[in-house]
Amino acid sequence: MEKGKSKSVFAQAQSTIPGGVNSPVRAFRAVGGEPIFMESASGAYMTDLDGNQYIDLINSWGPMILGHGNTLISDAVKEAVTKSLSFGTPTYAEVEMAELICSMVPSIEKVRMVNSGTEATMSAIRVARGYTKRDKIIKFEGCYHGHGDSFLIAAGSGAATMGEPDSPGVTRGTAQDTLTVAYNDMEALKATVAENKDEVAAIILEPVAGNMGCVTPVDGYLQAMRQLCDEEGIVLIFDEVMTGFRLAPGGAQELYGVTPDMTTLGKIIGGGMPVGAYGGKTEIMDMVSPKGPVYQAGTLSGNPVAMAAGLQMLRFLNENRSLYQQLESTQQKIVAGFKSNMDKLGLNYSINAVGSMFSIFFTDQSVKDFETAKSSDLEVFGKYFNAMLERGVYLAPSQYETLFLSTAIGEAEIEKIVTSNYEALKEIHS
Ligand SMILES: Cc1ncc(COP(=O)(O)O)c(C=O)c1O
Ligand SMILES: N[C@H](C=O)CCC(=O)O
Numbered sequence: 001m002e003k004g005k006s007k008s009v010f011a012q013a014q015s016t017i018p019g020g021v022n023s024p025v026r027a028f029r030a031v032g033g034e035p036i037f038m039e040s041a042s043g044a045y046m047t048d049l050d051g052n053q054y055i056d057l058i059n060s061w062g063p064m065i066l067g068h069g070n071t072l073i074s075d076a077v078k079e080a081v082t083k084s085l086s087f088g089t090p091t092y093a094e095v096e097m098a099e100l101i102c103s104m105v106p107s108i109e110k111v112r113m114v115n116s117g118t119e120a121t122m123s124a125i126r127v128a129r130g131y132t133k134r135d136k137i138i139k140f141e142g143c144y145h146g147h148g149d150s151f152l153i154a155a156g157s158g159a160a161t162m163g164e165p166d167s168p169g170v171t172r173g174t175a176q177d178t179l180t181v182a183y184n185d186m187e188a189l190k191a192t193v194a195e196n197k198d199e200v201a202a203i204i205l206e207p208v209a210g211n212m213g214c215v216t217p218v219d220g221y222l223q224a225m226r227q228l229c230d231e232e233g234i235v236l237i238f239d240e241v242m243t244g245f246r247l248a249p250g251g252a253q254e255l256y257g258v259t260p261d262m263t264t265l266g267k268i269i270g271g272g273m274p275v276g277a278y279g280g281k282t283e284i285m286d287m288v289s290p291k292g293p294v295y296q297a298g299t300l301s302g303n304p305v306a307m308a309a310g311l312q313m314l315r316f317l318n319e320n321r322s323l324y325q326q327l328e329s330t331q332q333k334i335v336a337g338f339k340s341n342m343d344k345l346g347l348n349y350s351i352n353a354v355g356s357m358f359s360i361f362f363t364d365q366s367v368k369d370f371e372t373a374k375s376s377d378l379e380v381f382g383k384y385f386n387a388m389l390e391r392g393v394y395l396a397p398s399q400y401e402t403l404f405l406s407t408a409i410g411e412a413e414i415e416k417i418v419t420s421n422y423e424a425l426k427e428i429h430s
Contacts, residue, residue, distance in 0.1 A: 001390055005049035006037045024158040030398045031382040036389075041068035044408040046394060054394035055413050057403045061396075062210075062242050062267040065327075065356070066316065067408025073271045073312045080308035086300060093307035100314050101269070101277060105250050107238070107259045111279030112288055113302045117241035117266030118146025120276035121204065123288075123296045124264050125150060127278070128202035128235035130287050130294035136196055138203045140183040142212030142370025142400070145204060145239050145264075154180040156211030156370065161398040183209060183369040184218045189225065193232055202262075203229060204237040207252035210402035211242075212373040213359035214352045222258040229261070235284065241266035241276070242402070245317055247355040248324060255355070268317075271309035323407050327356035330405050330414060334358070337418030345425055350376075356405035360384075373400065380428060387424035393417055 013020035021027045021035060028035045036048045044067055046056045059065065066073075080093075094113060101111045114120050125137050125148075137150060144157035152159060152167040153175055159165045166175070179196065181188045183205070193200055207222055209215040229236040238260040243252040245268040253259055262280030269275050279285060287294045317323070335353050338360060342349060350361040361367045361376040362384070381399040388395050393416070396403060409417075 001052050002050050003034075003036065003048070003052070007034055009037045009049060010034050025161055025396070025398050025401065028397045030161045030378065031385040033386055033389075035397075036394075043067045043069065044406060044410070044413050052392070054389070054392050055409070055417060056394050056406070057417070058394065058396050058401075059404045059406045060267075060272060061401075062246060062404050063270060063272050065246060065268050065404075065406055066313070067406040070271075072316060073309050076308040076312040077273075077305055080305045083304065085305060086303055088299065091302065091304050091307065093304055093311060094302040097302075097307050097311055097314075100311065100318070101265070101279065104314065104318055105240075105244065105263055105265070105279070106253050107261065107263045107281070108279035109282045110285035111277050112285070112296065113307075114276040114278065114296075114298055115274050115300055115303075115306075116146065116276045117239075117264065118148055118276070119298070120241065120264040120266055120278040121145040121151060121237075121239055122148035124237050124262050124278040124280075125202055125204065126296065127284060127287050127294050128237060128262065130292070131284050132201040132233065132235060134199055134201040135177050136179055136199045137177065137201055138179045138181055138189070138192060140205050140209070140370075141180050142183060142215070142373060143204075143206045143209055143239070144211035145206075146241070149174045150178050151204075153178045154370070156209070156400050158398070160212065160370075160400040182371065183212075183215060184221055185369065186221060186224050190228060193228060193234070198233075200232065200234050202235040202237050204239055206242065207238045207240065207256060207258070208243050208247065208354055208357065210357055212370045212400050213361055213367065213376070214354065214357045214402035215367055215369065215373065216352060216354050217256065218368065222256050226258050226260070235262055235280075236260040237262045237264065237280075239264045242357070244268060245314065246357065246404070249318055249321055268313060269310050270306050271313035273303075273306035273309045275303075275306045275310055324355065326407060327405055330409050331356055331358055333414050334405075334417055337414070338421050341418065341422040341425060344422070345429065347425060347429070357402045358405075359399075359402050361399065383428040384424055387427050388420055391416075391420035391423060393420045 142156040145151040248254040266276040363375040
């Protein structure tokens with residue numbers, strides 16, 4: 001595969017962009033080699049600067065659930081652009097968006113639009129702190145909630161990929177207020193809450209973790225957490241930036257039947273544009289300025305172009321609910337294919353999957369938390385990533401990320417993914 005143009009643009013980028021990329025995991029540091037610069041994308045495929053095509057299994061890290069180039073969304077964007085790129089005043093599209101989100105996501109009675117998932121989680125914990133008048137928050141090892149200072153403690157995603165889960169630049173004072181617990185360990189969570197009685201404002205988690213690879217909640221875990229928060233007056237926040245509108249129209253909270261007090265959203269909600277949101281019970285959301293005293297604002301929040309894209313996306317998902325079965329069936333076929341490949345090759349790697357999210361871990365341990373995720377052989381992962389890339393399948397360039405499917409992936413792509421997996425596994429074990 002010729003990659004000369006990507007190579008030369010990456011060299012050029014080093015002089016003006018830190019590390020040559022605008023988000024660390026894009027840099028391929030964890031898998032060796034150099035990043036591929038994309039030129040265009042359509043349906044299930046991305047095309048790079050050198051004209052190579054790849055089946056896309058990251059889908060912009062989640063947002064492109066319908067694949068690339070969906071005309072419903074691009075037409076809505078074109079129309080919005082003709083009216084204005086930004087007013088800095090309220091618009092009707094924001095009201096339509098708020099009503100749609102409230103009708104789709106069980107926990108949300110009121111919602112505030114922001115510009116990214118990071119803004120959503122940062123704002124949500126500020127509101128939870130204001131509401132409870134407590135300072136501490138609990139997060140889980142290997143979960144990632146964006147790059148807000150409070151969350152860069154035992155963080156997953158790029159922080160884990162770069163080996164810096166506790167980032168320099170976060171003050172000791174901030175770090176002290178973030179308590180961390182192993183994912184899926186209810187006893188450890190109860191003990192931490194007991195040790196910090198009446199001091200914990202919020203427990204925030206990815207209800208299905210995607211930032212240490214895909215890790216699902218064990219049976220009863222989310223329910224037990226709900227009960228604990230009720231008993232202790234703690235605000236339960238589901239960070240559904242990844243899982244929102246992806247695992248079900250109402251997100252993981254609909255799939256698992258557990259309603260948090262607050263929810264953070266991003267990715268799919270913008271249809272590919274930079275958008276985030278946080279919402280929850282009226283009583284809590286009425287703490288937000290100008291209704292309440294907790295300040296949060298944004299020059300471009302509720303941007304009309306982003307609202308146009310997001311509205312089309314959410315309306316489509318709401319009205320075409322059978323696509324969630326289609327996505328699940330695509331995932332099941334791929335995972336069954338991978339398992340059969342491993343049987344043929346005498347391998348026993350671990351696969352986690354739910355809906356349209358899945359990960360293969362290069363370990364024979366069952367992966368249920370960050371510790372077990374870290375038992376994956378990262379060297380083998382790097383070889384696997386590159387072997388798949390050479391065959392035209394673009395995976396997340398880190399073990400500590402989930403893969404995302406889109407509805408554009410059909411039978412031909414499933415076959416190509418499964419065949420590539422067989423060849424890649426065979427090649428790296430020969
Ligand atoms: C669960 C989760 N929360 C928050 C974020 C932060 O979102 P953003 O990258 O849009 O700031 C991400 C992704 O980056 C995420 O996966
Ligand atoms: N895991 C991150 C978000 O989901 C990956 C995207 C990024 O940080 O660039």
